[in-house]
Amino acid sequence: MELRKDALRFALGAVLFLCAGPTLLTAQNLDPADLLKPRADSWPLYHGDYSGRRHSSLRQITPQNVGNLSLAWVFQTEQNADIKSSPLLVDGVLFFTVPDNIWAVDARSGHMLWHYNRPVKGEHIGHRGVAMYKGWLYFTTPDCHLISLNAKDGTVRWDKVYADQSQGYWSTMAPLVVGNHVIAGVGGDLDNLPGFLRSFDPETGETQWQWFATPPGGTPNGTTGGTTWMTGTYDPELNLLYWGTGNPTPVLNGSSRPGDDEYTCSIVALNPDTGKLVWGFVVSPHDTHDWDAVETPVLVDADFHGKPRKMLMQASRNGYFFILDRATGKSLLTVPYGPVNWSLGIDKQGRPIPNPDKEPKPDGRLIAPDEGGLTNYRAPSFDPRTGLFIVDAEFSYSLYFSKPADGTYGWAGGDYDLWSKGVIEAIDYQTGKIRWSHEVGPDGSGAGILTTDSGLTISGDAFGNVLALDTSNGKTLWHAGTGVGMQSSPITYLLDGRQYVITSSGGVLFAWALPHSSAAAAPSVAHKK
Amino acid sequence: MKRFRDVAILVAVTGCLVFYFNHAPIHAASLAAVPRAQAVQPQGSATVDSAGDSPGAKSYAANCAICHGDQREGNLPTFPPLIGIEHHLNDQQISDIVHKGQGLMPGNTDLKGDELAALLRYLASPAESASKPAVETASTAHSSDSSEAGGVLFKQNCAFCHGRDTMGGESGPDLTQSKIVLADVNGDKISAVVREGRPAKKMPAFNFSAPELESLAAFIHAQVDLAKANKGGRRGVDVSDLQTGNVDEGKKYFEGAGTCAKCHSASGDLAGIAKRYEGLKLEERMLYPWGVKSKVTVTLPSGKQSAGTLEYLDEFTVGMRDSDGNYHSWLVSSVKYKVESPVDAHVGLFSKYTDADIHNLMAYLQTLR
Numbered sequence: 001m002e003l004r005k006d007a008l009r010f011a012l013g014a015v016l017f018l019c020a021g022p023t024l025l026t027a028q029n030l031d032p033a034d035l036l037k038p039r040a041d042s043w044p045l046y047h048g049d050y051s052g053r054r055h056s057s058l059r060q061i062t063p064q065n066v067g068n069l070s071l072a073w074v075f076q077t078e079q080n081a082d083i084k085s086s087p088l089l090v091d092g093v094l095f096f097t098v099p100d101n102i103w104a105v106d107a108r109s110g111h112m113l114w115h116y117n118r119p120v121k122g123e124h125i126g127h128r129g130v131a132m133y134k135g136w137l138y139f140t141t142p143d144c145h146l147i148s149l150n151a152k153d154g155t156v157r158w159d160k161v162y163a164d165q166s167q168g169y170w171s172t173m174a175p176l177v178v179g180n181h182v183i184a185g186v187g188g189d190l191d192n193l194p195g196f197l198r199s200f201d202p203e204t205g206e207t208q209w210q211w212f213a214t215p216p217g218g219t220p221n222g223t224t225g226g227t228t229w230m231t232g233t234y235d236p237e238l239n240l241l242y243w244g245t246g247n248p249t250p251v252l253n254g255s256s257r258p259g260d261d262e263y264t265c266s267i268v269a270l271n272p273d274t275g276k277l278v279w280g281f282v283v284s285p286h287d288t289h290d291w292d293a294v295e296t297p298v299l300v301d302a303d304f305h306g307k308p309r310k311m312l313m314q315a316s317r318n319g320y321f322f323i324l325d326r327a328t329g330k331s332l333l334t335v336p337y338g339p340v341n342w343s344l345g346i347d348k349q350g351r352p353i354p355n356p357d358k359e360p361k362p363d364g365r366l367i368a369p370d371e372g373g374l375t376n377y378r379a380p381s382f383d384p385r386t387g388l389f390i391v392d393a394e395f396s397y398s399l400y401f402s403k404p405a406d407g408t409y410g411w412a413g414g415d416y417d418l419w420s421k422g423v424i425e426a427i428d429y430q431t432g433k434i435r436w437s438h439e440v441g442p443d444g445s446g447a448g449i450l451t452t453d454s455g456l457t458i459s460g461d462a463f464g465n466v467l468a469l470d471t472s473n474g475k476t477l478w479h480a481g482t483g484v485g486m487q488s489s490p491i492t493y494l495l496d497g498r499q500y501v502i503t504s505s506g507g508v509l510f511a512w513a514l515p516h517s518s519a520a521a522a523p524s525v526a527h528k529k
Numbered sequence: 530m531k532r533f534r535d536v537a538i539l540v541a542v543t544g545c546l547v548f549y550f551n552h553a554p555i556h557a558a559s560l561a562a563v564p565r566a567q568a569v570q571p572q573g574s575a576t577v578d579s580a581g582d583s584p585g586a587k588s589y590a591a592n593c594a595i596c597h598g599d600q601r602e603g604n605l606p607t608f609p610p611l612i613g614i615e616h617h618l619n620d621q622q623i624s625d626i627v628h629k630g631q632g633l634m635p636g637n638t639d640l641k642g643d644e645l646a647a648l649l650r651y652l653a654s655p656a657e658s659a660s661k662p663a664v665e666t667a668s669t670a671h672s673s674d675s676s677e678a679g680g681v682l683f684k685q686n687c688a689f690c691h692g693r694d695t696m697g698g699e700s701g702p703d704l705t706q707s708k709i710v711l712a713d714v715n716g717d718k719i720s721a722v723v724r725e726g727r728p729a730k731k732m733p734a735f736n737f738s739a740p741e742l743e744s745l746a747a748f749i750h751a752q753v754d755l756a757k758a759n760k761g762g763r764r765g766v767d768v769s770d771l772q773t774g775n776v777d778e779g780k781k782y783f784e785g786a787g788t789c790a791k792c793h794s795a796s797g798d799l800a801g802i803a804k805r806y807e808g809l810k811l812e813e814r815m816l817y818p819w820g821v822k823s824k825v826t827v828t829l830p831s832g833k834q835s836a837g838t839l840e841y842l843d844e845f846t847v848g849m850r851d852s853d854g855n856y857h858s859w860l861v862s863s864v865k866y867k868v869e870s871p872v873d874a875h876v877g878l879f880s881k882y883t884d885a886d887i888h889n890l891m892a893y894l895q896t897l898r
Contacts, residue, residue, distance in 0.1 A: 099593040168761065242849040249761075339880060357884070363773040364812070365764070365884050397879045399812070401766050416809065419876060441777015441843060463843040476844055 028151040030090045030132045032179060036236055045087040046129055046174040047379065048491060051299040052233035054381040056492045059454040060499035061514060066456060066468045066478045068514055073110030074502060075509040077103065082487040083504035085129035085174065085375070086448075089493050094502070095132070095151065096509065099124040099142055099172070106303075107495055110511055116154040118147070121373040123170035123187065125329045126487075128231060128377070131175040131182060138182050140171035144371055146184050146200060150362050160205040162198050167191060168410075174231045178241060178272040181208060185228025185243070189290070190410045192217040192249045194290035195226035195264075197437035199275060209275030213245045213263045223257035225249035226264040232375055234272065235310070238327055241272040242299065242312060244283075246292035252360040252402040252413030260285040265293040267314060279329030284318045285351055287357045289342065289400060290371045290415070291318040297326075298382050298389070304332055305430065313429060315380050315391040317373025318342075334399060335432030337425055339368040339393050360402035360413045370398035372444075373460040379448035379489035381457070383471050385430055388426040388435055390457055390471070394444035396462070396516060419454030420444055426516060437473035440467075448489020448500070458501055466503050466510070482510060585651025588644050592637060600656065609689040612656045614688055617735045632804075649853070659769050679748030682741055690732070696754040697765055704749055705756035711829050716746030768808035771891055779893025782886050787878065791891070792871055795897055803895045812891050816875065823870035827859060839868055 030044055038049050040058060047054055061069060077083065077098065081170055086384040087096035087105075093113060094105045100120060104113040122142030131138040136157060137149045144163035149156050162184065163169035168191030182200040199208040234241050248257055248264035261497025263277075265284035269441035270277055283293040292444030298313045304323065312326035318338035323333040330351025343352040358365050380391035381459060397420075402413030422444030426435045440447075450458040456477070457469040464485050468478040482505035490503045501512040540754040547798035590599070596608045603610030614623065624645060640648065684693060690701030697703030704710050713719045726734030737745065756762075783789045793799050806814055813819075825839040827849060840856060841848030846856040847866050859866075 155641060192761070219845070253605065274738075339879070361884075362770050363884075363888055364771070366816070366879070366887055368880055397816075399809075399816070401764070401770065403770065406764040411763045412761075414764045414766055416766075418813060461843060465843060465845070479845060 023430055028091050028093060029135045032133060041261045043491045043493050044132060046086050046231040050234040052296040054379050054450050054451045055383055057474055058492055059362045063456060063470050063477055065514060067492040068518055069477035069478050069512050070520060072513040073277040075105050075110045077507040079507055082506055084126035084487045086489050087502055088130060088132055088286050091134055095130050095137060097129050099220055102130060102139055114154040116279050116318055122165050126172050128172060129174035131177045133177045138175045140173055140184055142170050144169050144171045148205060158205045168193055173229050176231050178234050181272055186288055187227050189225055189227060189228040189247055189249050189251055192224040192409055194224050195228050195246055197205055197228050197243060199471060204415045210271055211275040221258055223248040223261035223264055231299050233299050235299055242267045242297040242376050243268055244297055246294055247287050247290045250408045250410060250412035252400060252411060253408055254286055254359060256408040265291060267293060267297050281324055281329045282351055283316050283322060286354050290369060291373050294380050295375055299326060301380050313389055315375050317376060319369050319374040321432055327499045333432055337427055338374045338393050341368045360400035362403035364401050366397060367400050368397050371394040371415050381449040381451040383451040386471055387429055390426045390451060392445060392447055392459060393423050393448055394420050394426050395423055424459055438469060438474040445485050447486035450490040450492060458490045464505055573604060585647035586754060588648040589651050610685045611652055613685045615653050617733045618738060675744045676747040676751040679744030682745055683748050686735060695749055696756060706755045710749055710753060713746060716743045719746040719749060719874060766809040771812055774888030774892030776892045776896055779889035783893055784888055799897050803898045811894060815894055818872060821872040823868050826867045828865040
């Protein structure tokens with residue numbers, strides 16, 4: 001009898017829970033506290049979480065069953081711009097972007113809920129996605145507006161201009177929400193402009209603080225530049241915001257900006273409440289090759305040479321892999337991860353020493369890597385199980401020119417790609433050695449990396465194949481041709497007990513999952529070659 | 530770069546050796562002495578000749594379209610558009626170029642008689658698309674309409690040397706920085722140069738109407754404004770920038786450490802290379818020639834072998850075109866294949882060159898005329 005009563009109570013509780021569940025799930029409401037520990041059924045930040053590791057704890061899709069991975073749905077944006085954004089997933093709805101456009105799409109079916117379009121002039125080079133705080137989205141535009149929209153229907157709540165497009169600024173980045181701060185940066189290196197980060201009040205859009213990477217244009221012997229066009233990461237324990245900054249300007253001619261050009265091509269740690277600089281590390285002192293150091297500053301807590309460390313790792317565009325102690329900004333490791341020919345070695349602080357003879361010259365210099373760098377905005381992933389930092393690299397050579405007649409404004413020279421090929425590399429973080437590499441075709445793939453706890457690495461090749469690799473050895477386990485290369489970084493989530501992997505190719509979003517029948521019971525399947 | 534790559538692939542696919550048009554100077558006087566091709570042809574027959582199935586159109590499609598485009602639109606920066614060619618060449622001059630070639634455009638002495646006449650009529654006919662500018666009045670200079678019409682004319686007649694955006698090409702200077710252009714008011718200076726040419730600098734004279742000249746000037750001025758607005762843009766490389774090397778050292782490198790002579794010969798495949806390419810384009814092709822196809826031999830499980838040109842290769846599929854032009858593909862997992870790609874030797878050299886090696890090699894290649 002007692003037992004029956006308990007069972008009844010349990011059943012009643014379950015019914016109440018199930019009734020309450022859908023109400024909560026359809027609220028399109030993201031508690032900022034959820035950003036600290038993202039749920040498996042969400043991808044609430046550009047990088048999925050604050051660490052930037054792009055490593056998922058999900059284990060449903062495994063090396064053994066990935067051969068069965070199939071299409072769950074496809075979403076067509078029906079326009080020409082490549083999707084370069086990482087979607088957010090909150091309460092069953094995906095939010096993703098291309099320049100001037102946001103889509104809200106049902107993550108179960110792939111059908112569109114709403115589409116926001118605001119065509120403007122300005123640089124439309126790409127767009128990385130939106131940020132979310134409670135029920136509001138934050139979207140940057142080519143003309144440097146930060147727009148807050150209602151996540152339910154895409155209606156605009158407020159619209160703030162935060163940089164002057166006519167001066168040469170633009171924006172492509174996905175803002176980062178930390179506590180009650182919405183943090184946004186800028187692009188723009190064809191003019192001598194200082195890069196900056198600005199923090200906005202999520203409710204009102206009022207400016208909370210602004211941090212400048214460089215002094216204003218015209219400062220004697222000063223550099224400009226240091227744009228902030230990629231989303232940073234955050235350590236809640238240290239309460240530090242980590243951000244990569246772009247190249248100095250003038251770009252190819254460094255004569256008017258002697259010295260290291262702080263804080264361009266740098267990784268900086270800021271206090272997110274005040275915007276004050278805590279430390280900065282110049283990844284490319286006195287850069288003259290356009291090697292923005294905006295690639296993900298990946299935060300990893302692990303042993304380094306036998307000592308527990310709070311580390312920051314970056315595979316930088318200049319061709320070097322860096323590990324810093326992220327509390328102090330001191331170097332732990334600096335090592336090239338592909339062909340690099342522009343430095344004279346590493347200085348005592350762990351920074352590459354630029355070779356003055358490899359600065360652009362009137363008769364040209366052969367430089368590795370090219371302007372696009374050994375990697376770029378495509379995200380790497382850190383796999384804690386294997387200790388591998390996996391990055392989509394592009395080996396390349398190019399010619400760099402600059403002559404006095406090219407001046408000291410903006411590009412101030414010219415550079416020309418000669419050759420390149422894409423290679424996914426797995427870097428052993430203890431040594432910087434390449435544990436395995438997997439070639440992905442001429443001119444590189446452009447795809448970012450996702451790793452999962454089950455031992456999978458998801459990425460793409462230059463031909464438009466989506467690839468699932470075995471993280472331990474880089475061997476291909478599954479692929480699907482999508483017609484054109486992936487220009488974004490994959491994400492994954494679990495909905496209704498089914499794990500989805502989201503990739504994009506061109507203007508099309510793909511959702512991959514195991515067939516419904518095998519999502520629960522995972523049969524082992526012979527690997528495809 | 531991409532644009533050049535496309536062109537390079539086109540060259541490889543067709544096996545067609547067509548390179549820079551090196552316009553012979555044409556004096557205003559000589560041009561004035563010859564009636565314009567367009568004037569010779571009554572409008573009615575020109576319309577007939579421009580039709581896709583006319584003998585002239587067929588001859589064009591068979592002989593010229595592969596490089597100059599199906600619609601005579603050209604493929605800049607390498608292949609000049611032929612629409613409006615009557616503005617600066619008469620029938621005799623065109624016939625000479627067709628027969629003898631120019632730059633190293635191959636000559637074709639088989640084109641003669643009725644076919645040549647039909648081809649000339651076709652070349653003189655208006656373009657089928659609405660790209661022919663309609664410039665009616667002279668009062669529209671600097672207006673956006675006029676500038677737009679001027680842009681079409683510019684692309685057809687001037688872009689081959691001065692670049693599509695007027696900001697300079699391989700053989701013509703950046704007009705947005707030209708003293709003549711900056712001193713020009715409503716086409717007063719530009720018109721004179723276009724009408725008379727600059728024989729000393731190899732710029733031909735062009736026969737444009739006054740409204741056409743004004744529209745050209747309007748377009749060029751609009752581009753100057755654009756260039757001013759984008760003052761931080763990327764800069765070009767002049768042929769004169771690339772003359773710091775030493776010929777003898779380059780020859781030594783070519784024959785020795787560079788291992789170039791293993792595959793190339795100064796009197797064979799590279800004979801006259803400096804006539805076909807110059808400046809940055811020559812240097813880029815020297816370091817890595819885009820679009821060169823590899824050979825592949827595929828061995829089927831039966832032991833049967835197929836060889837041809839490699840068309841596609843990823844981890845999963847190998848695709849090949851055989852000598853008859855047929856395409857075949859196989860799953861990589863079901864066959865064995867061997868790729869021969871001599872161009873990879875260029876990649877192997879990247880990590881070995883010093884910059885001096887490159888400049889010396891460039892100096893040597895520039896002697897191969």
